Amino acid sequence: MQRKIWINGSYVNWEDAQVHILSHSHQRGSLIFGFIPIFENDGVVSLFRLNDHVDRLFTSCATAGIPLDYSPEDIQLAIKDTVRKNPGSKFAKISVYISSIEIDVVPQEPFSTVAIAAYEPQEDIISKNTQPFHTSKELSVWLEKEKHQRRHDIIPPQVKIAGNYTSSMIAKWQARKNGYDEIIFTDEEGYITEAPTSNVFIVNRDNVLLTAPEEDVLFGITRKSILEIAEFENIVTKVERIPATELENAKEIFLTSSSHLVCPIIKIDNRPINNGISGIITNRLRDRFLRISKNEDSSYSSWLEVI
Ligand SMILES: Cc1ncc(COP(=O)(O)O)c(C=O)c1O
Numbered sequence: 001m002q003r004k005i006w007i008n009g010s011y012v013n014w015e016d017a018q019v020h021i022l023s024h025s026h027q028r029g030s031l032i033f034g035f036i037p038i039f040e041n042d043g044v045v046s047l048f049r050l051n052d053h054v055d056r057l058f059t060s061c062a063t064a065g066i067p068l069d070y071s072p073e074d075i076q077l078a079i080k081d082t083v084r085k086n087p088g089s090k091f092a093k094i095s096v097y098i099s100s101i102e103i104d105v106v107p108q109e110p111f112s113t114v115a116i117a118a119y120e121p122q123e124d125i126i127s128k129n130t131q132p133f134h135t136s137k138e139l140s141v142w143l144e145k146e147k148h149q150r151r152h153d154i155i156p157p158q159v160k161i162a163g164n165y166t167s168s169m170i171a172k173w174q175a176r177k178n179g180y181d182e183i184i185f186t187d188e189e190g191y192i193t194e195a196p197t198s199n200v201f202i203v204n205r206d207n208v209l210l211t212a213p214e215e216d217v218l219f220g221i222t223r224k225s226i227l228e229i230a231e232f233e234n235i236v237t238k239v240e241r242i243p244a245t246e247l248e249n250a251k252e253i254f255l256t257s258s259s260h261l262v263c264p265i266i267k268i269d270n271r272p273i274n275n276g277i278s279g280i281i282t283n284r285l286r287d288r289f290l291r292i293s294k295n296e297d298s299s300y301s302s303w304l305e306v307i
Contacts, residue, residue: 003124006082006116014124017115024107025097029163032060034094037258038083038118039304041295045083046304047092048258048293050076052221060159061096067112068096075114080307082116089118091258134176138278139255140267141195142180143247147171148188157193157217168196182255182265184247187216191241198257199223202242202250203281209237210246222256222289225303229288232299235281252279254286261293262286 003014025031034057037048047053054072061068070078079092093116100111119125126133147167155164168185175183184200185193193212194200199220202210209230211223230237247253252274253265262285264278273279278286292300 001086001088001123003117003119004082004085006078006085006114008113008115009078011085014117017117019097019099019113020101022101023097023099024102024110025099025162027102028098028105029161029166030064030066030107031095031097031162032057032064032066033096033160033162034092035258036079036092036094037261037293038089038091039293039295044295044306046295046306047079047083048305049221049225049303050079050305052224053094054079056158056160056219056221057094057096060161063156063159064161066096066098066161067110068114069112070114075116078114079116079118080305083118083307086118088120088123090120092116092118134181136181138264138266139181140179140270141182141184141253141265142175142178143244143269144171144175144183144185148185158214158219160218165196172196184268186244190244191216192244192247193217194220195255198255198260198263201226201254201256202246203252203279204246205249205251207236207251207281209235209281210242211237211239212242213239216241220256222258222261225289225292226256226262226285229285229292233284233288235285252282254278254282262289 004011005014005017019026034053036053039046054075058072083089083092095115096112098107098110099113100109172183182195184195187193192200194217199217204210247268250273255263264282266273266276291297295301295304
């Protein structure tokens with residue numbers, strides 16, 4: 001399928017969507033992005049919590065000072081149109097980047113570009129690579145003990161900006177070489193924050209669901225959804241700083257993200273969690289989330305924005 005990418009209001013072919021090598025975002029990591037799941041049910045295509053994703057994109061741009069010359073409504077319409085133009089897509093990726101050619105770290109003429117791609121990862125990207133893609137439905141995880149992620153004094157963790165991902169790339173790459181699927185970070189004081197591209201949830205021995213507070217992590221839209229579902233399901237939840245020792249006592253651990261939705265962790269530092277199988281609360285939350293994504297739960301149909 002010839003994918004079309006929306007760039008500042010015009011469509012270009014996938015292979016023609018390029019940036020200049022000297023553009024600010026390419027050189028300095030100043031690209032803000034969003035990644036939205038697309039669900040198709042009986043031929044009806046919808047974007048998951050489109051408003052929330054677009055809000056987060058605008059907040060990230062405003063916090064980092066990246067200019068954005070569109071309104072949220074313009075961007076929502078453009079995302080929907082791009083999804084319509086690219087049938088069979090499973091995700092929409094929105095990038096806002098400083099495309100002007102710059103010398104200094106502070107851009108002199110910050111001209112930003114918005115690009116929206118909608119695609120099916122397996123068909124459009126993975127199948128074209130020669131190396132096998134690392135994937136796992138149940139994760140073996142390394143708790144990163146030395147590198148801390150997302151220092152508030154450098155970049156607020158809530159900003160979804162490319163430069164914020166380089167430290168996690170380095171740490172996760174090393175963990176992969178050591179045989180793990182994924183890593184979890186702590187902050188400088190040893191409290192659990194998040195994984196490179198997902199939020200962390202723990203079920204403790206008292207069946208309380210724990211996750212780190214919003215100040216310390218990216219405002220995951222899946223995280224927010226899981227917290228709302230947990231409340232609906234009467235699962236006791238605490239949103240608070242979690243010492244890393246909680247991982248040792250955890251009954252269940254799972255990650256949430258737009259790419260993997262709810263993903264159980266079955267091993268931490270090679271130690272099995274819940275005897276190496278996905279836990280009861282994890283499954284309950286994941287199953288309800290999947291039903292919502294299939295539009296089988298009318299209480300949550302407003303989360304699906306039909307295109
Ligand atoms: C650092 C980080 N935390 C958490 C998440 C999960 O957020 P969401 O559920 O909105 O995909 C992401 C998603 O990319 C992320 O990059």
